[in-house]
Amino acid sequence: MKAHLVFLVLKVSLALAIIPEKEKSSTYWRDQAQQTLQRALKLQKLNTNIARNVIMFLGDGMGVSTVTATRILKGQLANQPGEDFQLEMEKFPFVALSKTYNTDAQVSDSAGTATAYLCGVKANEGTVGVNAAAVRGQCNTTKGNEVESILKWAKMAGKSVGVVTTTRVNHATPSASYAHCVSRDWFGDGEMPAEAVKMGCKDIARQLMENIPDIEVIMGGGRKYMYPKNHSDEEYPTDEKANGTRLDGVNLINVWKEKKDKGKTAQYVWNRKQLMAIREQDVDYLLGLFEPMDMMYELDRDNETDPSLPEMVSIAIRILKKNPNGFFLLVEGGRIDHGHHEGKAKQALYEAVEMDKAIGLAGSMTSEEDTLTVVTADHSHVFTLGGYTPRGNPIFGLAPAMSDVDKRPYTAILYGNGPGYKLVNGVRENVSIVDIAHSNYLAQSAVPLRQETHGGEDVAVFAKGPMAHLLHGVHEQNYIPHVMAYAACIGQNKEHCTSGTGRNSPMVSLSITCALLPLTVLRLLF
Helix, strand or coil, X not given: CHHHHHHHHHHHHHHHHHCCHHHHCHHHHHHHHHHHHHHHHHCCCCCCXXXXXXXXXXXXXXCHHHHHHHHHHHHHHCCCXXXXXXXXXXXXXXXEEEECCECCECCCCHHHHHHHHHHCCCCCCCCECECCCCCCCCHHHCCCCECCCHHHHHHHCCCEEXXXXXXXXXXXXXXXXXXXXXXXXXXXXHHCCHHHHHCCCCCHHHHHHHCCCCCCEEEEECXXXXXXXXXXXCCCCCCHHHCCCECCCCCHHHHHHHCCCCCCCEEEECCHHHHHCCCHXXXXXXXXXXXXXXXXXXXXXXXXXXXXXXXXXXXXXXHHCCCCCCEEEEEEECHHHHHHHCCCHHHHHHHHHHHHHHHHHHHHHCCCCCEEEEEEECCEECEEECCCCCCCCCCCXXXXXXXXXXXXXXXXXXXXXXXXXXXXXXXXXXXXXXXXXXXXXCCCEEEECCCCCEECCCEEEEEECCCHHHCCCEEECCHHHHHHHHHHCCCCCCHHHCCCCCCCCHHHHHHHHHXXXXXXXXXXXX
């Protein structure tokens, strides 16, 4: 009882110390709500323009709890309490939820989900760019089950296209935009079963160079899968683990250069200095591979050699914007997922902060009038934020009270499972004597696993720009690319954009008004 009272006194004193004076007034909260209401009322005038550009930001593993923790972190990095901070993605006017299950999995992986939100078809776990008739790891089930992505739809419509990621460019998320593979793990032919190679299945790195050979911008990691076996890496020439892995003897970077249109300029870069020296008017095609495998975590990044995600996004948009027909750009904050898997919440959340910076930058370089921007995640993680922490509590800090069971402190951030499970002399580790602020601190978990797992709950979808209001409720994940295609008049969604029946015509405006009338009536009633 005494310990409980001490906890309450501590919590109240901390809260009073951090509450801004203006928030003690009822008027502040009422005025804030009225301002929000007025902004919401303005959304009744819908943006039904054609989306010349489409940008999709994918936070790999960025569940709702990760978004919340990222908001607090970014606010605290700006010397604010953090809870009332607003991320760039949270400024988007339309929000939906996406159901992330795979056709064969309740809790999904990043490959089957990428096929859903890029190709518009739900798929099996571990497969990319193929439908659910394809069986993971079985090469002979590939043919006839391939599905095309919105990146290809955009390219076929004459738009420029780009892929930017902090993982390997042939990792699960980016690969679904261009590859058709029954195994997400077939990064190069050196990672494939010999039988699959004999049967004619192609590794993902090779498909990147061959399936859609004129992708204007490709940036991320993954150099080792492009070079012949034992080929030394440019950056790490003495590190054998960085050597090329290809068994076919092909240098895919040379293949990429050779496949470009004559009269066009193709440039390959492998470090930040080379990238930042690029002038968009001098480059038509850009391939940037900055690490042998995945790129470094932001907290570990060498600013001399590795560009940040915002820097890559800036260069990508500058090159893609040259096309008067517009562009499609896929941007993945891929190492959010890796940080969570490793139980390193600090690494994961700083990766999410970087992606949010890139979202803000992209918004400043484009117009909401003609650019549809969608931000979402492929799946969540068993990542939690709790412990009755007071306002302004450091996001990586301790909960204010001890456990009432084992009488030991615990952090606000925890995992349901993962590598952070640890017993010392048969009891939970005392985290008050551990450097919990370290970049690689393993947050405690309930179940011991070498790698923390994904979570199965729905994830958020944030949208702004033309037709963003079509992302409005709880959707199947494969619905997302169909909305993007409809907005951009590409793929199978073109009829509504023809002369005389365009989206800005009276008949289309009337049909949109009629479709939304029941929703408006319900809002007024309830």
